[in-house]
Amino acid sequence: MHKARVDIVIIGGGIAGLWTLARLRQAGYSALLFESEALGGVQTIASQGIIHGGAKYALTGNLTESARAIGDMPAVWRACLEGSGELDLSRVMVLSDHQYLWSSTGLVSRMAGFFASKAMRSRMTEVDVGQRPELFQHAEFIGSLYRLEEQVLDVSSLVAELHRQYGEFCYRVETDGLQFQAQADGVNLLRIPEQGLELEVQALVLTAGKGNADLLRLLGRDAPEMQLRPLHMVVAKGDLPPLYAHCLGSGSTPRITITSCETADSRMAWYLGGDLAESGIAHTPQQQIDKAHREINKLLPWVDLTAIEWSTLLIDRAEPKMPGSRRPDSVFLHSDRGVLTAWPTKLAFAPYLANEILQQLHQQGLSPGVSTKDDLELAHPEIALPPWEVKQDEA
Numbered sequence: 001m002h003k004a005r006v007d008i009v010i011i012g013g014g015i016a017g018l019w020t021l022a023r024l025r026q027a028g029y030s031a032l033l034f035e036s037e038a039l040g041g042v043q044t045i046a047s048q049g050i051i052h053g054g055a056k057y058a059l060t061g062n063l064t065e066s067a068r069a070i071g072d073m074p075a076v077w078r079a080c081l082e083g084s085g086e087l088d089l090s091r092v093m094v095l096s097d098h099q100y101l102w103s104s105t106g107l108v109s110r111m112a113g114f115f116a117s118k119a120m121r122s123r124m125t126e127v128d129v130g131q132r133p134e135l136f137q138h139a140e141f142i143g144s145l146y147r148l149e150e151q152v153l154d155v156s157s158l159v160a161e162l163h164r165q166y167g168e169f170c171y172r173v174e175t176d177g178l179q180f181q182a183q184a185d186g187v188n189l190l191r192i193p194e195q196g197l198e199l200e201v202q203a204l205v206l207t208a209g210k211g212n213a214d215l216l217r218l219l220g221r222d223a224p225e226m227q228l229r230p231l232h233m234v235v236a237k238g239d240l241p242p243l244y245a246h247c248l249g250s251g252s253t254p255r256i257t258i259t260s261c262e263t264a265d266s267r268m269a270w271y272l273g274g275d276l277a278e279s280g281i282a283h284t285p286q287q288q289i290d291k292a293h294r295e296i297n298k299l300l301p302w303v304d305l306t307a308i309e310w311s312t313l314l315i316d317r318a319e320p321k322m323p324g325s326r327r328p329d330s331v332f333l334h335s336d337r338g339v340l341t342a343w344p345t346k347l348a349f350a351p352y353l354a355n356e357i358l359q360q361l362h363q364q365g366l367s368p369g370v371s372t373k374d375d376l377e378l379a380h381p382e383i384a385l386p387p388w389e390v391k392q393d394e395a
């Protein structure tokens with residue numbers, strides 16, 4: 001068995017693992033990342049790429065704790081995207097610098113309360129009729145349109161850029177290919193028997209999303225507990241205008257959230273989430289597509305849906321267990337005997353989570369430099385495909 005020592009092994013190459021890897025390498029740690037599928041793997045590549053700044057959390061009209069925590073995130077991302085932040089993401093494609101918000105039910109009071117809050121005021125402006133995008137210039141559109149200064153990213157290009165910078169430290173392992181053994185001094189042994197490899201690891205960071213639960217079991221831990229909150233997303237591909245918008249309904253989740261991305265075959269994919277996805281989890285794909293079709297027909301009746309190719313994606317959001325399965329307020333990090341378990345709960349929170357992980361390692365007195373064994377005899381993972389590029393028979 002070939003033996004080596006590394007400071008930190010991160011398991012799971014979604015945004016949480018990739019951002020953490022980048023920060024740890026910058027800080028001088030010998031950190032490696034193990035991924036069982038493809039980088040950006042599950043939730044990250046399926047996300048809508050919205051860098052939330054709290055608007056979503058504040059739809060009830062009150063600024064909750066989470067809205068405050070997430071309020072700093074857009075500035076952190078913006079600096080990175082401009083090349084002046086903690087990571088250089090200047091090559092990442094920003095699909096839109098803002099999103100639109102409109103109300104289907106004339107819920108003026110809800111919106112008024114929402115906009116009145118100080119944190120929201122700076123980021124939200126009403127759009128004059130003449131300034132509206134073409135889609136909302138239609139004679140049938142009634143009501144107000146607001147512009148929300150929150151960016152939408154092309155997540156594929158984000159994952160590709162992190163792969164370009166840090167891919168050499170990412171390795172592919174089979175989900176059931178890892179064995180763990182805890183030592184009395186808190187150091188963990190990680191074995192990949194198939195490769196004849198044994199790594200002595202000062203800290204393990206679990207950023208495997210839904211996979212964290214199995215990894216914790218493998219490690220013989222029963223905490224922290226995980227919850228899954230599923231979504232049934234819809235993809236509509238065709239001759240559509242780019243759109244980044246939320247339609248507010250009567251609840252605290254937007255009735256529908258639409259983001260867009262150009263496909264490899266030069267069509268436009270609308271990616272539909274919001275309450276449509278939350279309330280559609282029991283639907284068959286066809287029922288969910290029919291619902292999406294009806295919603296667009298109702299909310300944007302002038303959009304031509306005749307030649308649209310539809311598909312759906314049923315996907316779990318993996319989070320720490322919360323009372324009543326409610327949405328967690330912020331990032332989650334749990335540290336116990338050399339194992340850090342993390343769920344960012346939002347793509348936008350990745351920088352915040354990576355900071356928390358760095359702080360936790362400092363607090364534990366774990367400084368960089370135990371070893372620098374970086375070049376393992378393992379394959380590197382590929383980059384995952386976004387939902388609109390996955391062939392339906394592979395989905």
Ligand SMILES: Cc1cc2nc3c(=O)[nH]c(=O)nc-3n(C[C@H](O)[C@H](O)[C@H](O)COP(=O)(O)OP(=O)(O)OC[C@H]3O[C@@H](n4cnc5c(N)ncnc54)[C@H](O)[C@@H]3O)c2cc1C
Nearest residue numbers: 012014015016036041043044048049050209211346347348
């Ligand atoms: C449909 C949808 C839309 C969303 N939209 C947004 C949005 O617009 N804005 C936002 O801020 N957030 C959004 N989110 C939330 C956001 O996507 C997630 O919070 C975030 O991507 C989670 O990242 P992660 O790295 O923890 O998990 P993941 O992206 O799920 O990555 C986990 C990785 O671990 C790997 N893995 C699993 N088990 C193992 C194992 N045993 N060994 C090795 N690797 C393993 C997986 O293959 C995967 O690559 C959305 C989520 C969903 C589902």
